[in-house]
Amino acid sequence: MKRVELGKTGIMVSRLGIGTGTGLPSGHCAQALMDKDELARLLLYALDRGINLWDTAFQYNTYPHIKEALKQVSRKDVVLTTKFSAANEMEIIRDFNITLKDLNTDYVDICLLHGVRTDTELQVRSDAFNAMVKLKKEGKIRAVGLSSHGLSVLKSVLEMPEIDLVWARVNYAGLNMDTGCLGMYDQMASIYWLKKCVKLLPARVKSLIRPKANTQPIPEDAHKEVTDTLQSIHSQSKGIVGMKVLAEGELRNDVEKAVKYVNSLPFVDSFIIGMLNKKEIDENCKIVNTASREQMETEKQVS
Numbered sequence: 001m002k003r004v005e006l007g008k009t010g011i012m013v014s015r016l017g018i019g020t021g022t023g024l025p026s027g028h029c030a031q032a033l034m035d036k037d038e039l040a041r042l043l044l045y046a047l048d049r050g051i052n053l054w055d056t057a058f059q060y061n062t063y064p065h066i067k068e069a070l071k072q073v074s075r076k077d078v079v080l081t082t083k084f085s086a087a088n089e090m091e092i093i094r095d096f097n098i099t100l101k102d103l104n105t106d107y108v109d110i111c112l113l114h115g116v117r118t119d120t121e122l123q124v125r126s127d128a129f130n131a132m133v134k135l136k137k138e139g140k141i142r143a144v145g146l147s148s149h150g151l152s153v154l155k156s157v158l159e160m161p162e163i164d165l166v167w168a169r170v171n172y173a174g175l176n177m178d179t180g181c182l183g184m185y186d187q188m189a190s191i192y193w194l195k196k197c198v199k200l201l202p203a204r205v206k207s208l209i210r211p212k213a214n215t216q217p218i219p220e221d222a223h224k225e226v227t228d229t230l231q232s233i234h235s236q237s238k239g240i241v242g243m244k245v246l247a248e249g250e251l252r253n254d255v256e257k258a259v260k261y262v263n264s265l266p267f268v269d270s271f272i273i274g275m276l277n278k279k280e281i282d283e284n285c286k287i288v289n290t291a292s293r294e295q296m297e298t299e300k301q302v303s
């Protein structure tokens with residue numbers, strides 16, 4: 001599997017990464033429900049195929065599984081990303097220390113503010129971001145950024161030199177991408193105290209009010225605005241990692257087209273897919289490896 005540098009972080013990752021936060025219709029995380037050893041084996045299987053970018057978050061409940069997998073590899077062979085919903089310094093420090101302990105590691109490669117929906121929300125959570133920057137200076141984190149759930153956030157990233165990288169939702173169908181026009185759920189979730197209230201709801205209720213991927217194709221001009229913004233971010237030497245490549249499985253009947261599309265975007269360094277079994281890992285690796293080979297051959301012919 002081809003390796004690429006994430007922006008100018010010096011962090012080398014595989015073109016394809018593995019996600020551990022795939023939502024089920026019940027509102028639970030599919031990987032968190034897997035047996036600890038089963039997900040650990042799947043992560044190791046992915047690593048064997050060259051996938052060194054493992055994605056998690058404080059709220060996915062997959063730290064026990066990842067800890068199990070990390071026991072069986074050299075720590076430096078894995079690029080571990082986690083995300084925090086924290087809004088202030090105290091919460092980040094608390095959740096970061098729990099993360100180190102729960103994963104039994106002394107550093108995290110990449111830390112992100114989780115699911116930021118608006119530029120206002122980013123401002124409200126700026127203390128949390130600054131705390132991550134401090135942890136980076138202390139050598140406990142290698143790169144910092146955010147995972148985006150809205151266009152205004154992506155635009156704000158252009159004004160923030162401290163951001164090393166961005167996780168952004170992108171797929172050919174425009175499903176559940178980072179639109180500038182947020183629905184009721186996302187508007188509510190961008191307000192810190194309301195988000196905390198929503199978190200207290202049972203998983204089943206949360207999944208009922210959460211917008212489904214297949215209900216939100218964004219218009220073509222909005223799709224272009226997102227990709228143009230990502231292009232601008234990338235031209236500032238920030239890393240871009242694509243997510244929701246298969247729109248939470250909605251594009252599962254068109255996997256090749258979906259993976260090839262994101263793989264072809266010049267501003268996407270790497271992308272993560274929630275892969276729940278070996279067959280999905282094999283299939284997605286094959287698509288990415290074939291596309292990389294074809295691209296190299298074309299480049300050779302051109303030169």
Ligand SMILES: NC(=O)c1ccc[n+]([C@@H]2O[C@H](COP(=O)([O-])OP(=O)(O)OC[C@H]3O[C@@H](n4cnc5c(N)ncnc54)[C@H](OP(=O)(O)O)[C@@H]3O)[C@@H](O)[C@H]2O)c1
Binds near residue numbers: 021247280283
């Ligand atoms: N930062 C954030 O705010 C945020 C939010 C959500 C998720 N994430 C991260 O992004 C990752 C990716 O998102 P996601 O998992 O929700 O969506 P996704 O990657 O777009 O889709 C995952 C689904 O695609 C299906 N799939 C994968 N490979 C396949 C293949 N070869 N053939 C057929 N189906 C295939 C699987 O479905 P079935 O096996 O069920 O068919 C899986 O459930 C998550 O796991 C998580 O790590 C980040």
